[in-house]
């Protein structure tokens with residue numbers, strides 16, 4: 001007997017889930033696509049077993065349905081599915097970055113013989129689309145589930161059992177509590193990163209040195225400002241009430257810095273840094289967080305044809321997982337700088353050793 005998994009929204013998260021499930025014993029993964037060219041891409045990239053443009057065909061006989069579309073579209077997909085003849089016992093889940101509104105929408109629909117369990121894999125990246133999908137995305141990350149009250153335990157267990165393939169750690173959280181916590185540790189940092197980058201962008205209008213000198217730390221702490229604008233528009237509007245409250249708290253924190261600077265209150269500034277230092281040193285280590293780290297290597301590359309391919313090939317044949325590769329500067333008169341990004345520090349260290357042995361000049 002096969003287990004059919006239907007994925008709506010085969011992008012970064014939907015595609016990564018598909019890759020976790022595809023090829024596992026007795027599992028068939030079907031992806032729903034908007035456009036014929038997307039369907040072809042899902043198949044040619046080997047992300048799904050089958051792709052269809054029909055919602056009905058994807059959902060028909062599915063044992064599990066994953067809604068991996070932008071947050072603003074979740075209700076619409078769930079409502080459409082609720083009016084279709086789904087397989088008895090089918091479990092519908094989502095991956096949206098907010099949980100309260102979709103849990104309320106599902107409760108209102110009063111589903112019969114099918115179940116909805118909200119979900120949020122708490123790992124991702126600033127990249128989007130199926131091109132960025134990887135089966136390793138959720139490994140060692142938390143995966144929140146928000147089962148509704150009264151859900152039969154066996155139903156919850158079947159979803160948890162399937163999610164073993166993601167290698168994530170499942171945690172049960174109340175949907176409203178989820179939105180507050182994630183609002184603070186993910187949504188607020190995204191707003192701050194965007195506001196910070198845009199502030200510097202405005203200064204740069206008058207002096208382009210701002211952009212040229214904004215390397216290293218500034219790039220690191222603002223990486224998430226490169227996230228997909230439409231995905232984030234939906235998340236922030238959906239979590240609007242909580243974000244408004246948190247931004248008001250943020251304003252208080254910033255005002256307190258304004259006051260300390262105005263009063264030249266060195267003691268206050270020292271205390272603020274010491275408090276942050278203490279709390280931060282107690283953050284868990286060794287588990288992938290919501291905002292993922294990136295470990296970067298910068299390499300001077302001589303302007304030889306084929307050099308990029310040579311480096312990429314060496315890294316590939318040594319099975320080092322590279323998450324991104326970019327030429328930062330390549331002009332005829334100066335050597336180019338290539339940035340290689342890794343999700344794991346160990347991968348970065350291995351690449352560094354390999355490239356050192358190949359006599360490339362590396363800086364961290």
Ligand SMILES: NC(=O)C1=CN([C@@H]2O[C@H](COP(=O)(O)OP(=O)(O)OC[C@H]3O[C@@H](n4cnc5c(N)ncnc54)[C@H](O)[C@@H]3O)[C@@H](O)[C@H]2O)C=CC1
Nearest residue numbers: 009010011012013068069070071096097123124125128129
């Ligand atoms: N990006 C991240 O790191 C994370 C995102 N999420 C959540 O996962 C969901 C999907 O996000 P990503 O995979 O990052 O986005 P993505 O842009 O990579 O994928 C979205 C997919 O939904 C499809 N789609 C279907 N109907 C659509 C419509 N009407 N408008 C736009 N796209 C439509 C797109 O074709 C695409 O395949 C969102 O709900 C997001 O909040 C959850 C955890 C992490």
Ligand SMILES: O=C(O)C(=O)Cc1ccc(O)cc1
Nearest residue numbers: 097123124125126290291292
């Ligand atoms: O870019 C990053 O590291 C992220 O912040 C990824 C992310 C985005 C949205 C989520 O709901 C969870 C994780």
